[in-house]
Structure formats: C-alpha cells, structure tokens
Amino acid sequence: MSVLRSVVLGTGSCLPERVVTNAALAERVETSDEWIVQRTGIRQRHIAAAGETTSVLGARAARAALDAAGLGPGDIDLVICATSTPDHTFPATATQIQAALGIDRGAAFDLQAVCAGFVFGVSTADKFLVTGAARRALVIGAETFSRIVDWEDRTTCVLFGDGAGAVVLEAREEAGARxxxxxxxxxxxxxxxxxxxxxxxxxxxxxxxxxxxxxxxxxxxxxxxxxxxxxxxxxxxxxxxxxxxxxxxxxxxxxxxxxxxxxxxxxxxxxxxxxxxxxxxxxxxxxxxxxxxxxxxxxxxxxxxxxxxxxxxxxxxxxxxx
CATH class of the missing domain: 3.40.47.10 (Thiolase/Chalcone synthase)
Incomplete structure (x- = not known):
C-alpha cells in the first residue's frame, strides 16, 4: 500500500567566501588554535561580507537545491526559512528568499527554534505536504551569527560561523519507506x-x-x-x-x-x-x-x-x- 510522504528531491548550500581560521581569531582575542580544536573540533569558519545578509545566503542555497532537484521556482508552493538572524524584524526572511527566487505563489514564513530550527522546519513542512496543503517545499536554514556574537568574548566568538543550506521536499505516493x-x-x-x-x-x-x-x-x-x-x-x-x-x-x-x-x-x-x-x-x-x-x-x-x-x-x- 502506498503512503503519502515528504521525499527529499535535492539539497543545496552556500558559504561566504571569507574564511577565518583559529589562528586569525587568536590575533583578536586571547585564544589559540590548540585550545579551540581541543574543546570544539573547530578549525575555521566562514564569515559573511557586507551585503551578504541571511536572505542572500538562503537564496543561493535554495537555488542550488532547486538545481539539484531539477526544478524551478514555479514548482514551489511553500518556503520555510529557519533562522535566528533575520534580515529584518519583518517581513520574514523567507519572503525575501521567495522574491529573490521568483516564487509568486504559496506561503513563505520564518521559523525560530535557534539551532534546532531546521529539524523543526522539516517537521513543519512535512505536515503541510502529507495533508495536501502544499505540494513542494523549500526548507532553508540560514544564519549570519557573526552579527550577533560578542567578538570580545572568547568563549563564544570562536564557535560560530555563517552559511545556509536547503532541501527540496515533495509530497509523493510511496510504496516503500522513502x-x-x-x-x-x-x-x-x-x-x-x-x-x-x-x-x-x-x-x-x-x-x-x-x-x-x-x-x-x-x-x-x-x-x-x-x-x-x-x-x-x-x-x-x-x-x-x-x-x-x-x-x-x-x-x-x-x-x-x-x-x-x-x-x-x-x-x-x-x-x-x-x-x-x-x-x-x-x-x-x-x-x-x-x-x-x-x-x-x-x-x-x-x-x-x-x-x-x-x-x-x-x-x-x-x-x-x-
């Protein structure tokens, strides 16, 4: 018997070009590559440039996911962006991604569950898809945490980076467990x-x-x-x-x-x-x-x-x- 499920059709990502190593951070705060790697496993992170907002990164990741799925903007009727660093208080960053991609139908909204946001976003999109409220969804996780960290606090500033990732989900009748x-x-x-x-x-x-x-x-x-x-x-x-x-x-x-x-x-x-x-x-x-x-x-x-x-x-x- 077939079951309607939310199937992953494609993934995409975007990382800012600027890479900041642990050694570079050690020039700014009292820390070292050895200290950071031993406690966190982190060796480098990407930091967004001026003008690289959360929606810019999110749109790039979403385009890559659409390309991987072999789909275009007209195939999407739901956009969910999980973020704690929106471009603006409002409108939702998801609507800015929607506009940048040329999607002109369906719903677009942000979801805020901090680091758990993408998991919450996938679960939320799944409910839309399996109930028939939407056919295909873009679920995006996008952040520019470099703009909210305290660059004088060595216990936190060494941990975070910027970037975005996305998946395309489609409601499909699946005979198996996909x-x-x-x-x-x-x-x-x-x-x-x-x-x-x-x-x-x-x-x-x-x-x-x-x-x-x-x-x-x-x-x-x-x-x-x-x-x-x-x-x-x-x-x-x-x-x-x-x-x-x-x-x-x-x-x-x-x-x-x-x-x-x-x-x-x-x-x-x-x-x-x-x-x-x-x-x-x-x-x-x-x-x-x-x-x-x-x-x-x-x-x-x-x-x-x-x-x-x-x-x-x-x-x-x-x-x-x-």
Missing amino acids: GVLSAALRSDGRYREKLYVDGGPGSTGTTGRLRMEGREVFRFAVGQVADVIAEALERAGATAADLDWFVPHQANRRIIEASADKIGIPRDKIVMTVDRHGNTSAASIPLALDAACRDGRIRAGDLVMIEAIGGGFSWGAALIRW
Missing part, C-alpha cells in the same frame, strides 16, 4: 538563561549579543538529544543499528560524539563538518547534508537521522529515508 518517516520535537523555556541573546525589539530595542553557559549547554545537550533520537527511531520502528548516517547539528565535536555514543551510533556513521564550518546554528544540518550528498556518502535508500538542540531550549530529531 521520505520523512518520523520526528520528535521538544522545547523547555525554563532554560533561557543558558543560551540566549540579551536584546530584542520587544525588550531592549536593540539587536543584542549571544550569551551562553557552555558547560550547562553541553550537559543538557548530551542528555536530552539522545531521548528525541530514540523516540524518532521508535516511532518509525527502527533502531540505531538501522541508520546509515547520523547528521547532527554541528555545534561541538565532543557533543556530537558523546550523543552518538550514548545512542549507540558508530562514529564512522557521523557526518561531521564542524571542523570547517563552525556552528552555523539552523544552517548546520542542511550544510552537512549537502556536503554528504555531493561527495557521495548519502545515497538513495539510506536511512538518515538529523538532530539538533538550540537556545530556549528547543531540540528535536527526524528520521528520513533518502
């Missing part, structure tokens, strides 16, 4: 002070700067992310042993490896890009997905788990048959 199989999403606003931005239009009238309690985030991430991974697997009737690839939020190598170890996912099944991208928040998973698709690791039929945790806290996981 497509988005399950998702598990969580939020708990009691942990706001652990990872947040200390400003906003409704509070201070300013953009604010990112603040984080690193040890607390690490502890919470390893414990809670494993639970949503297990739930997503259970809902799909799968186990960790069934996974071909684990594509986590690229925040910190130690968090990624500890989470995989806890759920029983072999490290050779982890797609890791944190070393060259840094933490690009909602963009990190689609950037990693695109890298693994283009280098041939992720192939048709593979079972892929994506997961992330972000400020709030908000966290989630989704299981996709490629």
Whole structure:
C-alpha cells in the first residue's frame, strides 16, 4: 500500500567566501588554535561580507537545491526559512528568499527554534505536504551569527560561523519507506538563561549579543538529544543499528560524539563538518547534508537521522529515508 510522504528531491548550500581560521581569531582575542580544536573540533569558519545578509545566503542555497532537484521556482508552493538572524524584524526572511527566487505563489514564513530550527522546519513542512496543503517545499536554514556574537568574548566568538543550506521536499505516493518517516520535537523555556541573546525589539530595542553557559549547554545537550533520537527511531520502528548516517547539528565535536555514543551510533556513521564550518546554528544540518550528498556518502535508500538542540531550549530529531 502506498503512503503519502515528504521525499527529499535535492539539497543545496552556500558559504561566504571569507574564511577565518583559529589562528586569525587568536590575533583578536586571547585564544589559540590548540585550545579551540581541543574543546570544539573547530578549525575555521566562514564569515559573511557586507551585503551578504541571511536572505542572500538562503537564496543561493535554495537555488542550488532547486538545481539539484531539477526544478524551478514555479514548482514551489511553500518556503520555510529557519533562522535566528533575520534580515529584518519583518517581513520574514523567507519572503525575501521567495522574491529573490521568483516564487509568486504559496506561503513563505520564518521559523525560530535557534539551532534546532531546521529539524523543526522539516517537521513543519512535512505536515503541510502529507495533508495536501502544499505540494513542494523549500526548507532553508540560514544564519549570519557573526552579527550577533560578542567578538570580545572568547568563549563564544570562536564557535560560530555563517552559511545556509536547503532541501527540496515533495509530497509523493510511496510504496516503500522513502521520505520523512518520523520526528520528535521538544522545547523547555525554563532554560533561557543558558543560551540566549540579551536584546530584542520587544525588550531592549536593540539587536543584542549571544550569551551562553557552555558547560550547562553541553550537559543538557548530551542528555536530552539522545531521548528525541530514540523516540524518532521508535516511532518509525527502527533502531540505531538501522541508520546509515547520523547528521547532527554541528555545534561541538565532543557533543556530537558523546550523543552518538550514548545512542549507540558508530562514529564512522557521523557526518561531521564542524571542523570547517563552525556552528552555523539552523544552517548546520542542511550544510552537512549537502556536503554528504555531493561527495557521495548519502545515497538513495539510506536511512538518515538529523538532530539538533538550540537556545530556549528547543531540540528535536527526524528520521528520513533518502
């Protein structure tokens, strides 16, 4: 019996040209390449140039995803942009991407779940597609975190980078198990002070700067992310042993490896890009997905788990048959 599922047709990504190495950061704040690599696994990150806004990066990634899917703007009737660094308070960055691509039908809106935004975006798009509310969706994760980090705070400025990634999803009648199989999403606003931005239009009238309690985030991430991974697997009737690839939020190598170890996912099944991208928040998973698709690791039929945790806290996981 066939089932209507949200199937991935293509992926795309965009990284700013400017690369900032750990050595370059060490000239600005008291840190070192050894210190950063040992604690995070990050060796470099991309930083957006003047004029490279979140929507600019997002539109480039979306075009690449459309090209990979063999589709054009007229084929899309839903655009979701997961971002914590929108171009403007309003209108939504997704509408700016929609306009840049020449999409003139359907809905476009932003989704804010910080680093977990792309997982939330995929799950949201899936609900539109399997209910018939939309036929094809662009789900984009795009960020310019370099504009909200405190470049004097060495504990946070070394972690983040800019970029965008995108996937095209289509509602298809599938006789097999291809497509988005399950998702598990969580939020708990009691942990706001652990990872947040200390400003906003409704509070201070300013953009604010990112603040984080690193040890607390690490502890919470390893414990809670494993639970949503297990739930997503259970809902799909799968186990960790069934996974071909684990594509986590690229925040910190130690968090990624500890989470995989806890759920029983072999490290050779982890797609890791944190070393060259840094933490690009909602963009990190689609950037990693695109890298693994283009280098041939992720192939048709593979079972892929994506997961992330972000400020709030908000966290989630989704299981996709490629």
